[in-house]
Amino acid sequence: xxxxxxxxxxxxxxxxxxxxxxxxxxxxxxxxxxxxxxxxxxxxxxxxxxxxxxxxxxxxxxxxxxxxxxxxxxxxxxxxxxxxxxxxxxxxxxxxxxxxxxxxxxxxxxxxxxxxxxxxxxxxxxxxxxxxxxxxxxxxxxxxxxxxxxxxxxxxxxxxxxxxxxxxxxxxxxxxxxxxxxxxxxxxxxxxxxxxxxxxxxxxxxxxxxxxxxxxxxxxxxxxxxxxxxxxxxxxxxxxxxxxxxxxxxxxxxxxxxxxxxxxxxxxxxxxxxxxxxxxxxxxxxxxxxxxxxxxxxxxxxxxxxxxxxxxxxxxxxxxxxxxxxxxxxxxxxxxxxxxxxxxxxxxxxxxxxxxxxxxxxxxxxxxxxxxxxxxxxxxxxxxxxxxxxxxxxxxxxxxxxxxxxxxxxxxxxxxxxxxxxxxxxxxxxxxxxxxxxxxxxxxxxxxxxxxxxxxxxxxxxxxxxxxxxxxxxxxxxxxxxxxxxx
Numbered sequence: 001x002x003x004x005x006x007x008x009x010x011x012x013x014x015x016x017x018x019x020x021x022x023x024x025x026x027x028x029x030x031x032x033x034x035x036x037x038x039x040x041x042x043x044x045x046x047x048x049x050x051x052x053x054x055x056x057x058x059x060x061x062x063x064x065x066x067x068x069x070x071x072x073x074x075x076x077x078x079x080x081x082x083x084x085x086x087x088x089x090x091x092x093x094x095x096x097x098x099x100x101x102x103x104x105x106x107x108x109x110x111x112x113x114x115x116x117x118x119x120x121x122x123x124x125x126x127x128x129x130x131x132x133x134x135x136x137x138x139x140x141x142x143x144x145x146x147x148x149x150x151x152x153x154x155x156x157x158x159x160x161x162x163x164x165x166x167x168x169x170x171x172x173x174x175x176x177x178x179x180x181x182x183x184x185x186x187x188x189x190x191x192x193x194x195x196x197x198x199x200x201x202x203x204x205x206x207x208x209x210x211x212x213x214x215x216x217x218x219x220x221x222x223x224x225x226x227x228x229x230x231x232x233x234x235x236x237x238x239x240x241x242x243x244x245x246x247x248x249x250x251x252x253x254x255x256x257x258x259x260x261x262x263x264x265x266x267x268x269x270x271x272x273x274x275x276x277x278x279x280x281x282x283x284x285x286x287x288x289x290x291x292x293x294x295x296x297x298x299x300x301x302x303x304x305x306x307x308x309x310x311x312x313x314x315x316x317x318x319x320x321x322x323x324x325x326x327x328x329x330x331x332x333x334x335x336x337x338x339x340x341x342x343x344x345x346x347x348x349x350x351x352x353x354x355x356x357x358x359x360x361x362x363x364x365x366x367x368x369x370x371x372x373x374x375x376x377x378x379x380x381x382x383x384x385x386x387x388x389x390x391x392x393x394x395x396x397x398x399x400x401x402x403x404x405x406x407x408x409x410x411x412x413x414x415x416x417x418x419x420x421x422x423x424x425x426x427x428x429x430x431x432x433x434x435x436x437x438x439x440x441x442x443x444x445x446x447x448x449x450x451x452x453x454x455x456x457x458x459x460x461x462x463x464x465x466x467x468x469x470x471x472x473x474x475x476x477x478x479x480x481x482x483x484x485x486x487x
Contacts, residue, residue, distance in 0.1 A: 017368045018221040019107070019332040020391050021214075021324055024073070025313060026066060026116060026155070027233035027352060028338035031159035031252070032310045039250030040303075041311045041433070045318030049336050051375045053368035056407065060383045060417045061340040064352045064360045066118050066155075066233075067091075068421055069339040069384060074099045074119065074145070076388030076402030079420040080484050084119070086422035092120035093145065098302035098400035100388050100412065101146030103225075107397035110221040112149040112213060115228035117142045120152075127161040129184040132176065135162035151209040153202050155230045156237065157183055166205050169182070175200055181453070183235055189285040191236040191302050198239035199484050202230040207316025214323040222395070227320060232311040234350070235282065236301075240309030246307045254299065255346040255359075260457045267444035268355075277442050281351025291348050295443055299345045306338060306344060333394045334368040335387060347456075354442065356426040356435040359458055361419055367407060370394070381414040381430055382407060416476050427473050427480070434473035447473070 021447040030037045035050040062078055063069040063085075071077075071084035071093045079085035084093045093256070095097070099447045102109045105257055112312055126133065153159055153166035160167065160180040170176045177349035182192045194201045239369055261272040270277035274290030287293040317336070324332050341360040343349040352360045365382065367390070385404035393397045393406040405412055419426040423439020431451050437444040447461040447470050 003479070016331070017108075017222045018394055019324060019328045020080070020335075020394060021223075021332060022102070022335045022337075022387065022391065023229075023317060023320065024224045024226070024336075025229045025232065025310075025343040027340060028364065029232075029306075029311070029342045029344045029359055030338070030358075032307055033364060034343075035366070036364060038249050038307075039252070041245060041250075041308045041314075042316040045311065045314050045321060048084075048321065049317075049334060049366040049368050052373050053366055054372070054376050054378050054407075056365040056367065056378045056380070056382050058379055058381050059311060059365035060361050060365055060381070060429070061338070061363045061419060062384050062417075063419055064340050064355045064424075065421045066116075066339055067121060070116075070118055072388050073339070073384050074101070074386045076100075076400070078385060078403050078418065078480075080481055083474065085123065086325070088121055088124075089422060093142065095144055098402075099145060100391060103388075103392055103397050103400060104224045104366045104395055105146050105148070107392075107395050108221055109224045109395060109397075110148050110219050111146055111224045111226075112151075113142070113147050113226045113228060114210040115202075116153045116155055117150075117152065117228070118154060118158075119145060122158055122161075122371075126189070132160060132180065133162050133169070134168055135164050139161070139164065140329065146480035147214065151213070153230055155234055156202050156233065156293065159202060160184075161231075164203060169205070170196075170200060173200060182237070186285070188235075189298070190234045190282075191298070191305055191388055193243065193305075194237045194239040196239075198241055200286045201231075201237070201266050201312060202240055203313050203316060206230070207313075207319055208277070211323045212317045214259075214327055215321070217327065224395075229316070230312050231313055232306050236305035237306045238312060239268060242312050243304055246304045246309050248300065248304060249298075251303055251307070254348075254350055255455050257455070257457045260347065263459065265444070265459055265461070267435065268347065268349055270444070271353075277476070278416075279442060280349050280353045280355070280452065282343075282349060283351075291350070294345075294348075298475040302350065303345060306342070317451060319339040330373075331370050332368075332369055333391065336364065336366040337384065338363045348379070349370060354424055354435075354437050354444070356420075356428075356433055356446070356448075358450075359425070359443060361428075369389045369408065378407075381417055383414070383417045386398060391394070416473075416480075418477070418480050425477055425481070427477050429473070432469045432473060434470060434477070437475070477483050 067078040178195035322468040
């Protein structure tokens with residue numbers, strides 16, 4: 001009898017634990033959202049998480065690249081501690097490193113992912129314009145990390161290059177070839193309307209799969225769902241019906257100053273003017289590989305499509321929130337964020353490569369805690385390694401060794417945060433930023449003062465009055481990496 005009673009109690013405890021739903025966007029510039037001041041579109045569903053939850057106003061990504069950022073979310077470790085530090089080198093996340101999926105599984109949760117994973121480098125050199133290639137090996141690897149249920153759409157472009165779950169269904173529906181042709185068309189320069197019905201857009205598919213799963217979920221195990229939209233990452237491909245919902249008058253003026261990138265000491269000098277180190281994502285599609293050659297009309301089309309994609313995602317977030325409420329009431333932890341941001345034309349650039357600009361580094365983070373109904377703002381310096389301990393604490397799970405802390409712990413505050421990637425390291429205390437790039441021909445050092453220069457126009461690294469601040473940030477960088485390298 002006691003054994004039956006204990007089993008019933010354990011079952012009740014499992015069922016009482018909250019559902020955990022993590023929603024992320026890829027390459028989301030937070031300033032497009034209403035809750036962060038965006039005016040070009042309305043985002044009522046995402047904003048509702050701020051109205052009833054906690055808005056972490058000073059959240060930063062730990063990498064301006066997809067793979068290292070996503071692996072840090074998954075492990076709670078900085079890229080130099082997880083070994084997954086590049087989109088391009090063979091540094092897939094080690095299955096032996098404790099991660100969010102494994103820890104939740106061990107605690108009795110059922111894990112699921114809808115949309116993008118990108119925990120292993122994509123073989124870009126194998127892609128072909130005339131066909132879509134097999135992808136089963138990647139899906140099997142992702143599942144081996146601890147995912148019980150996976151509906152894979154591993155990035156818009158990846159889904160036309162490789163047969164993931166989305167592209168297989170898109171092919172059956174008759175729209176894959178048109179999408180592949182548009183993605184590969186150099187004349188579009190990555191900006192075009194989605195060539196199919198809006199409900200077949202990658203982000204609509206991802207949202208639909210997640211909502212269907214939540215509604216049909218009948219497992220005794222509590223649910224963890226990572227809903228991972230691959231938009232609004234380029235390609236900039238909002239469906240036509242969403243383009244009309246963008247108020248172009250609400251778009252802010254591009255942040256740009258004549259001559260700001262003239263100096264060769266600026267990291268993105270060549271990407272703007274063209275040169276041997278033209279390397280930000282957008283320069284490859286510009287005349288002369290120089291982002292300065294994009295026209296005003298191009299920037300308007302790009303930003304309109306990007307905002308239309310965010311609007312589509314907001315609609316999907318609304319459906320997800322409704323499904324969670326219908327299934328779990330208020331017993332759910334909902335976290336909304338991004339892997340990193342997007343320049344979106346500011347400083348004459350689009351993309352994120354080697355960027356420490358706030359457009360890329362400073363990301364949205366909204367957390368709706370179980371039972372919480374009143375919105376609050378939290379101004380502490382936090383970052384994406386904190387997502388894992390936050391989720392595991394809510395689950396009552398053991399938190400493995402990691403670099404993060406639970407966001408619900410009010411008694412700690414980070415003084416500095418770091419961003420990392422292949423040949424790239426940056427540090428900020430919220431006022432000063434130091435950015436160090438050293439990779440092949442790519443070489444740059446920048447010091448920014450956000451109080452005196454919030455738009456980040458001037459590199460202060462050679463100015464005498466900034467040498468003390470520069471030395472302090474460089475010391476923090478050394479302290480950050482030495483334990484992993486020379487301990």
